[in-house]
Amino acid sequence: MRRTAGSDRKRRSVDPDQTSRTVDRARRAARRAAEADAHLANQETDVHRPVSGRPAPDQPLRARWDPIDEPGRPRADRGKDRKKQSAVGRFVTTYGWRAYAIPVLVVLTIVMIVLTVQSHQDGGSDRVVDSDPDAVRNTNVRDETTAIGAPPKSVPLEQLPAGVLPAGGPFTEKGAAGYHVVPGTTTRVGTGGQEYTYTVEVENGLASGDFGGDPTFAKLIDTTLANPKSWIGDGTVSFRRIDNGEPDFRVTLTSPDTTRQLCGYEIKLETSCYYPPESRVTLNEARWVRGATSYQGDDLGYRQYLINHEIGHAIGFEAHEPCKMNGSLAPIMMQQTFGTANSEIMALDPDMKANRDFVCNPNPWPFPER
Structure with a gap:
């Protein structure tokens, strides 16, 4: 009997295991393909839009990427909590x-x-006589009946330590009665319209060797008043020495005893003064010879001070002045014989308006910078 091909195919049987394996391989291949597609998709996403909002380290920066536009990252409003700074700030x-x-x-x-x-x-180089209301001239000072410039009341000596007479040369404690005029005259010195005439006199009985003699005494009076630093310095007054007639004032060297009779002896210290009833500028010989502690041995400077201070009273400056500026030159009308510290001279005049702590330097001139 003849067999055909179709009949042979029908008779073949199908292997189940082989079929299952084939299906599994197909599934695995499909799964691998799907995973590969997913991986590629993820890589492309990472390149174009990273999770962090910034490009991957191995990728170039892209101008189209703006971190401010990223979602979930709102831009802070800086002006919300910040106040605008002022110009000072x-x-x-x-x-x-x-x-x-x-x-x-x-x-x-x-x-x-x-x-x-x-x-x-306020310094000592200024015109000290014009710096205080008390320094007003009394042009009628000759009409006064009591001493001008003498201490007004008794003061314990311990309050005036600088007023104690320094040790030094001898002087005559008490002279003889009367005075004598030292011969000599001068031309007018100064340009001031008000001229004062004066004589130079010495108390009788003084030992000339103690004070240097009459001519030496008179010469220092003349040269002091002719100095531009003296009272002629501001052009108000002028001086001329005479040796006869009636002078405006008499510059007189007197013993301590006579000085006390004219000036008083309220405090037991050697002093000088102007005595209007006799128009006498009284210069105590004890001070002329020994000076004052405040001048520290400068006898010439102290004698010039003594002349200018007491003649200042004679031409009308009655009031005493304090130290006006600490460390400056003392005003000529300050009582420098008793010290240049306000704390000392204010013991003589507690009503004086001044700073008690001020201390000046000694100064023998009304106009020290002329």
Whole structure:
């Protein structure tokens, strides 16, 4: 019997295991293909839009990427909690510690300028007789009946330590009665319209060797009054010495005993004064010879002070003055015989208006810078 091909195919049987394996291989291939597609998709996503919002490290930056536009990252509103700085705040921020130093330096500069101007105005080089209301001239001083310039009341000596007479050369404690005029005259000195005439006199009985003799005494009076630093310095007064007739005042060297009779002896210290009833400028020989503690051995300077101070009373400056500026030259009408510290001279005049702490330097002239 003849067999055909179709009949042979029908008779073949199908192997189930082989079929299962084939299906599994197909599934695995499909799964691998799907995983590969997913992997490629993920890589493309990472390149174009990273999870972090920034490009991957191995990728170039792209201008189209803007971190501000990323979702979930809102931009902070800087003006919400911040106040606008003032001009002062910006200045401090810019200059730091210098912003504080600059105003301080400006204030210090202004203070120094003010102090310098005040020092110049109050210093000893200024016209001291015009710096105080008390320094007003009494042109009728000759009409007074009591001594001018003498201590007004008793003061314990311990309050005037600088007023004690220094040790030194001898002098005559008590002279003889009367005075004698030292011969000699001068031409007018100074340009002031008010001329004062004066004589130079010495008490009788004084030992000439103690004070240097009459001519030496008279010469120092003349040269002192002719000095531009003396009272002629401001052009108000002038002086001329005479040796006969009636002078405006008599510059007289007197013993301590006579001085006490004319000037008083309220305090037990050697002093000098102007005695109007006799128009006598009384210069105590004890002071002329030994000087004053405040002048520290400068006998010439003290004698010039003594002349100018007491003649200052004779031409009308009755009141005494305090030290007006600490460390400056003392006013000529300050009682420098008793010291140049206000704390000392104010013991003589407690009502004097002055700073008790001020201390001046000795000064023998009314106009020391002329």
